[in-house]
Amino acid sequence: MDRLDTAFDLRGSPFVTPSAPRLDPRKFQDPVTTLDGSPRATVALTGLETLWFNTGTLCNITCLTCYIESSPRNDALSYLTLAETQAYLDEIDALGLTTREIGFTGGEPFMNPAIIPMLEAALATGRQVLVLTNAMRPMRRFERQLLDLKARYGAALTLRVSLDHHSPAVHEAERGEGTWAPAIAGLTWLAKHGFxxxxxxxxxxxxxxxxxxxxxxxxxxxxxxxxxxxNATRLVLFPEMDATRDAPEITEACWGILDVHPETMMCATSRMVVKRKGAAAPAVVACTLTPYDPGFELGTSLSQALGSVALNHPHCARFCVLGGASCSGR
Known part of the structure; x- marks a missing residue:
C-alpha cells in the first residue's frame, strides 16, 4: 500500500491523498552531469544583492515540513555572534560588492540573544534589512528594541511574518496546535506600530x-x-517543498526549453552565512534552502563564494527553476 499524506482542501478541512512518487536516489549525485548524462545546469553569481545570515536553527516551534528542521532542540546551526556578522558586513565593503539587502533567517531569528545588535549593525550600513519571523513570543520579547530600531531606521527594516496558509487549520497542521493566534497577534502588533x-x-x-x-x-x-x-515581495507564496518527492534534474538545455533564465535564480544574487555546531568559524553557502548539503558550501569568506553554483539538489528544480520562488525581499 502506498504511504498516505495528509493534505487540506481550500476550506482547511483534512483529506487524504496518495503521496507523490519518491525521488530516484540516483538523481542529484553528480554536480557536473545529470542521471542521463546531460550537462547539469549551473548559475553564475551576477552580483551579491542579498546576503543572508542564518542566526541558528533553534526555534520555539517545530513545523511539519520545515526544510531546515528547526525546532526547540535542533542546534545543528549555532547562534551567530555580532562579531561574526560584522566581519561579513565589513567584507562586503572591502570587496566593493553591490549588496543592497541583508536578510536574517533561522530557525527563529529572535531566539538568538544577539539579534538586536546584529540588526542594528546591518541597518547602520544603510542597506535594507529583512527579518523572517513567526512573530510569536520570541519576537514579542524585543518590542521595545524593535520600536527603537523603527524610530531610527524606518522602512529600512522589514519583518516578514510566516503564515503558512490563510486558514488557521492548515497553518496549525503545519506549525502545531495553538500557533495561529500568537502569530496573528504578533502580525497585528507590527502593523499597529507601522512597521x-x-x-x-x-x-x-x-x-x-x-x-x-x-x-x-x-x-x-x-x-x-x-x-x-x-505584490510578490509583500505576500511571498512559496511552493510546497518535500526533498524526498520526485523532481526533474535541470540540464543546460532546460533554460531554453522552460524559457527560464539563470540570472533569475536565487543563487545568482544571494549567499547565506551559517555556523555549524562545533565549527571554529562560519561558512558561506550557496542558498538559504541547502544549509546542510556540503556540496553547496563555498568557503568561509565572501571572496571564496563568488563563483558558480551547480543545480544539484531537488529544491533547485522544484523551488527555484520550476516554482519561480525567491526568499529575497526585492
Missing part, C-alpha cells in the same frame, strides 16, 4: 495563486493589516 511588513505563506498544490492571494487579502483586511497582496 514595514511582508507575509510569507504557502500555496497548496491544487490552489490557484489568484485564489490564495485573494484569500490572504481578505484575511489581512479583516485584521486591519494593510498589505498589497498582489
Amino acid at each position: 514595514s511588513l511582508a507575509v510569507a505563506g504557502r500555496r497548496l498544490g491544487d490552489e490557484p495563486e489568484d485564489v490564495a492571494r485573494a484569500a490572504y487579502g481578505a484575511l489581512l483586511r479583516g485584521l486591519g493589516v494593510e498589505l498589497d497582496v498582489m
Whole structure:
C-alpha cells in the first residue's frame, strides 16, 4: 500500500491523498552531469544583492515540513555572534560588492540573544534589512528594541511574518496546535506600530495563486493589516517543498526549453552565512534552502563564494527553476 499524506482542501478541512512518487536516489549525485548524462545546469553569481545570515536553527516551534528542521532542540546551526556578522558586513565593503539587502533567517531569528545588535549593525550600513519571523513570543520579547530600531531606521527594516496558509487549520497542521493566534497577534502588533511588513505563506498544490492571494487579502483586511497582496515581495507564496518527492534534474538545455533564465535564480544574487555546531568559524553557502548539503558550501569568506553554483539538489528544480520562488525581499 502506498504511504498516505495528509493534505487540506481550500476550506482547511483534512483529506487524504496518495503521496507523490519518491525521488530516484540516483538523481542529484553528480554536480557536473545529470542521471542521463546531460550537462547539469549551473548559475553564475551576477552580483551579491542579498546576503543572508542564518542566526541558528533553534526555534520555539517545530513545523511539519520545515526544510531546515528547526525546532526547540535542533542546534545543528549555532547562534551567530555580532562579531561574526560584522566581519561579513565589513567584507562586503572591502570587496566593493553591490549588496543592497541583508536578510536574517533561522530557525527563529529572535531566539538568538544577539539579534538586536546584529540588526542594528546591518541597518547602520544603510542597506535594507529583512527579518523572517513567526512573530510569536520570541519576537514579542524585543518590542521595545524593535520600536527603537523603527524610530531610527524606518522602512529600512522589514519583518516578514510566516503564515503558512490563510486558514488557521492548515497553518496549525503545519506549525502545531495553538500557533495561529500568537502569530496573528504578533502580525497585528507590527502593523499597529507601522512597521514595514511582508507575509510569507504557502500555496497548496491544487490552489490557484489568484485564489490564495485573494484569500490572504481578505484575511489581512479583516485584521486591519494593510498589505498589497498582489505584490510578490509583500505576500511571498512559496511552493510546497518535500526533498524526498520526485523532481526533474535541470540540464543546460532546460533554460531554453522552460524559457527560464539563470540570472533569475536565487543563487545568482544571494549567499547565506551559517555556523555549524562545533565549527571554529562560519561558512558561506550557496542558498538559504541547502544549509546542510556540503556540496553547496563555498568557503568561509565572501571572496571564496563568488563563483558558480551547480543545480544539484531537488529544491533547485522544484523551488527555484520550476516554482519561480525567491526568499529575497526585492
